[in-house]
Structure formats: structure tokens, C-alpha cells
Amino acid sequence: MPRRPFGQEGQQQASLGEEQLVEKQLKDLGVSPTVIQKLKSRSMLTMRDMRYVVAMTPDELIDELALTSYEQAYKLQEAAKRIIGYRNTLVTASQLAQQKATAPSLLTTGVKSIDELMGGGLSGGEIYEFAGEFGTGKTQLSHQLSVTVQLPRDQGGFGAKAVYIDTETTFSPERIEAMAKRFGVENALDNIYVYRPLNTGELEYFVRHDLNTLLDQGVRLVVVDSVIALYRAQFKGLEWLSRRQQAINYLLDWLKRWGRIYGAPVIITNQVLTHPLPSGIALKVPAGGNIIAHASTHRFFLKKSGDTWIIECIDSPRIAKGATAEYVIKDDGVWDA
Template sequence: MGGSTLQAERPYENTTPAAAQFDMNVDDTMVNVSELQKLGVNAADIAKLVEAGISTAGMVCKVPLKVLLAIKGFSEAKVEKIRSSARKLTGGTSHPFRTGTEVREQRKRCIKITTGAKTFDAILGGGVESGSITEAYGEFRTGKTQLSHTLAVTCQLGFDQGGGQGKCIYLDTEGNFRPERIEKIADRFGLDADATLDNIIVARAYASDQQCELLKPLAALIAEHGPFRMLIIDSIIALFRVDYSGRGELSERQQKLGQHLSALTRLAEDMNIAVFLVNQCTADPGAMSLFAPVVKPVGGNVLAHASCTRIHLKKGRENCRVAKVVDSPSMPEAEAQFAITDGGIADE
């Protein structure tokens, strides 16, 4: 990772407590599955786990049993042996029951990544949170992709600047990623453009099944080539809407989407990265409004339940946009105005 990118100084002050005092990478659940070999698991079985997208001991403990049993050559007895070894490696951190104090200590690992606008950060409690899924939905030209590009840069800032001091993975499903946009945003924050782009890993998906497959190598990528602080998918639903367009396919679409979101949730929690999802919206004919058409996010309850924090982006006057927190476990409903500038998302 380019040192100039992560250490560049810029007068952007983060008003949230500095996360730098905590070692963000200390987590027993992130032990590489290769360590299982020391406990008697053979190398061939470990290779099969990695191929299935299971690259840490924590993931071995958390993935559904049927996922492990679906791996060729894995019997129930073998799976139990592997899981038992994984539990030993995690030192009990994967135990399902913890005290509230332990959860509070775990939450101290959480990183808040600035959106680029202090008013926007304020309604999010400091920024986009690591370890969970944040979803932003809205009509076209409301700033969804601009916010994505800004976060891809700000996650590389130092902790004291509101960043995560790490890299970004950008899954582009609509062909919207623009390196030249990243360059301008990097310049605003005083970062080297080339180093900033080198710290963004981009993958283009053209079908929903390919989008799902792209998640499999991510855990290994994050563990081996980190630190990564942000995973962006722009957008989460576009390819699913194309591949499952018939009314009779809705149930299958939601099932596949649910599995995809479950994998994203595990990835966010196990790797302590912020997962940021761009979502589309559609008109809500059942809702009434005197001033503007009412829209609702696509994806139904499956996506609504998976998203920890949900943001509705709306158009304002001229270049102004409005962000509204509509769902969050820790923050109340609130709105903030922001602007889209040459340097990305910023205060008005």
C-alpha cells in the first residue's frame, strides 16, 4: 500500500473518538484456515475450504452446516472435526454467548469512515460503520455513486482524519466506476492519485451469479493483502432484477439475494470492514404524498432486514442533496443536507 496515500495530512478533522488507539486487526476469528493443519486437518481439505470462500477459522464456525457438507468429500464427521479444530483456534471467541461488557469491548473495534460531509457524518454517528452493512437508496442523480466514490477514497485516510487507514474493494455491477473521479476526490483530500487508485480493487460483474461468486475469494484477499476497510457494491440489486425479471421468479430471486446478503454480513463481521450497498428504488403506488412521488427501495424485506443502517438519498435544490437515516440500531431518524462537488461529497 502506498505510504503517501495513507499518511497524507489534510485539515479534515474527525469529531468522533479516534479508533487508532485500538488494534483493528486483533481478532482471533480472523486466524487463517491454513492454521488448521497444525491441528490435524489435511492440506487438501483446507484448500477446499478456501475454494469455497471460507478462509478464516471464524468463518468455519459461522457458515451454515449445509455449506460445509456441500464441499466435495466432506462428511458430517469430517465437518465436525474441522469445526472443533476451528473453535480451538478462535480461543472461544466464536462462542455464541457473551456478556454485554464483552460486546461493548468488541464494539470498540468499530471504525467510522467519513462520508466527506460533517453534517452527513453526524446523523450516522460519525460516518459509515465497519462490521455491518450500510445501504443507500434513492432515485437517479441523488448521489449514490458519488458517495460510493467518495467512500472509496476516505476509507484510506488516517484514523484522525475520519478514515480507516485501509484499502477498498469495489464491486461494480452497472459500469459506473470512474478512475478519473477518484483522482479528483483524492486531490481534495491531499492524497496521491496513483497510490489511491492502487488501493482500490475493482471487479466488474455482469450477472447475479457472478456477483455472488466474486465474494468467495474476498475473505482470503482481505486476510492476506489487507488492511481492507471498505467493500462497496454499486449496485446490490441491478443484476438480480435483470436475471429474475418474471413475477414467477421473485421467490427464487429473494432466496438468492438473501444468501448473498448473509455472506456479506459474515464478511463484514468477521473482517471488521464496512459494507456499503447502493440500492435502486421504485415508485410506491400505495403511498400518498402531496409534494412528490413516494419511492421505496427495491429488494423487499430480505434487503431491509440485512441492512443495519439504511439511508434514503433525495434531490434538493440545485446541487444540494438530502440524506435521511430511515433505519439504524443506534441513531434516530434524521436528515442532513450535503453537496456533490468536484471533490466528492461535501458540506453545502
């Protein structure tokens, strides 16, 4: 795996002390010298790399490190989990409820009505899909969240950075500055990483191999605007549909893995398509089919309604289907209607 190209030079090259510590911990936890040497040869002996090991499936790990058995992969992953303090234990439903009640604060959208619709804001480790036609506010809301995540926790933020994966070249520094002035956030542009992939290959490589570097550097919001654009353009024809859906599913799966490990909300914006009904009525529905529908934790449809806009919940494990909130779009972002 190539060295990751993001972050400060001193952060790219892990300190010798950190590498030695991780190597010693792996030895103490029973990982074989052969496997440790494979990690060493790929410069994968940092805490960040241990999170990458935990995120992979055993089959991916065997392929990545050229391991010879499933047992080697399992032992390495269990050791990596111990090193980074990751726990995925069996709990009762009441324990899960308690964990959610004591979880870090929710991320505000900066719009009271939308926060109330979402139960207080966005939760870490969950995927939020915003679908809608052009001009309905998907990108504006994504920009605004990239600003509000920088707010301190007592103001509804995470005091953190954002990464904005811009597949349609719609990211606007000017809009960010206007929103930052509104929310009183200084140096907002310095705390947003923007990546513009040229094709689906670059997008997938970035999410799998580079995104956790930024998460390690304080990013706690991931935005993909939009998740479908490159796939619709570059997987043309029905003969490519199956491969396209598999590729989108794999991308979303990696986004979900990183979101859970780092506790970061993931925002994906989505385009719409026209779905004709036998009655002759044509419905606007989110693109991507069941793949995106099943991967998203919460799905919202954004639409224009007279002088205001409406965001409607179309699927969620805890928000009522059909629940709505009204908003308006101004020069400095999204506001309550």
C-alpha cells in the same frame, strides 16, 4: 473449490510453512486425517481458508468438502475458529457496550453532517444501504468512502484498501483522482480493487469465494454498487420473484459474514421503485422488499432538495428514524451543504 484468481502470485500460492503449520494445528485440535486430506486436496490449508471455513454453515461445509457427518463439520469449524482467533462468546449488554466503546475508530464519509448523522462514521461489520433515484449521490458517496478508507486512523480512515463491485459500470477513476487530491491521498487508484460481474452468478461466486482473498490483503471496505441491478434485469417476471429474493438474501448474508469476520463496513447502493397508495399518491421506496430491508443494518434514502441533497435515515438500530443531513455534490466529491 478452484484457486482464487486475485492477489499477487506469491500470495496466491501459500508458503509451504504456512500450510504445514495449519495442518499441524488441525491435527493437534483433533480434526481427523480424512478431513485434513480433503482440505489438502482442495488447497485449503491457509489462514485465509480457515476464515472461509469459519464463515460457512455446517451444511455448506459438508457440501464443499464432501464430509460424511455434521460432527466432522462442527469439529473442523471449532478448530478453524481457534486457529484464526475468532471468538463468538456470550456477553452481557454492558460488556457489549464496552467492546463498542473500545472498538477501532469509525470510518469518516468526509462530510461532517453525514458523519454526525451516523454517530461519528461507519462501523466495521455493519451493512449500510444508500437508496435513491439516479443523481442523488449514491455512487459519489461510495467513491468518496473508497478514498477516505485509505486515510490514516487519526484522520478518520482505516489506512486500508477498498473493493468496489461495480454492477452498473459507473465506477470512475477520474472521480477517485479528484477526491484523492482533495483528501491528500496518494496512489488512491492502486488501493481500490474494482470488479465488474457480468451476471448474478459471477457476483455471487466472487462474494463467496474471492472476496476474502482481498480482505486478507488489507481491504477494509466493501462496496456493491448497485446490489439490485443485476437481479432486476436477470430475474424477470413474477414467477422468478421468489428465487430472486432468495438469491439476494444469500448474497447479503455472505457480505454480512465477511464484514463481521474482518471488521469491514459493507456499503450497498439500491435503486428505487414507485409504490402507489390507495389515496393516489405514489411513494418512492427502496427496491428489494423485505429481504434487503432486514439484511441492512442501517438504511438511508438520498434525494434532491432544491440546490442541495438530503440523506434521511429510514431504519437503524441506533439512528433516529427520519433524522437527516444536508450535502452538496461537487466535482471533487460530496461536501457539507
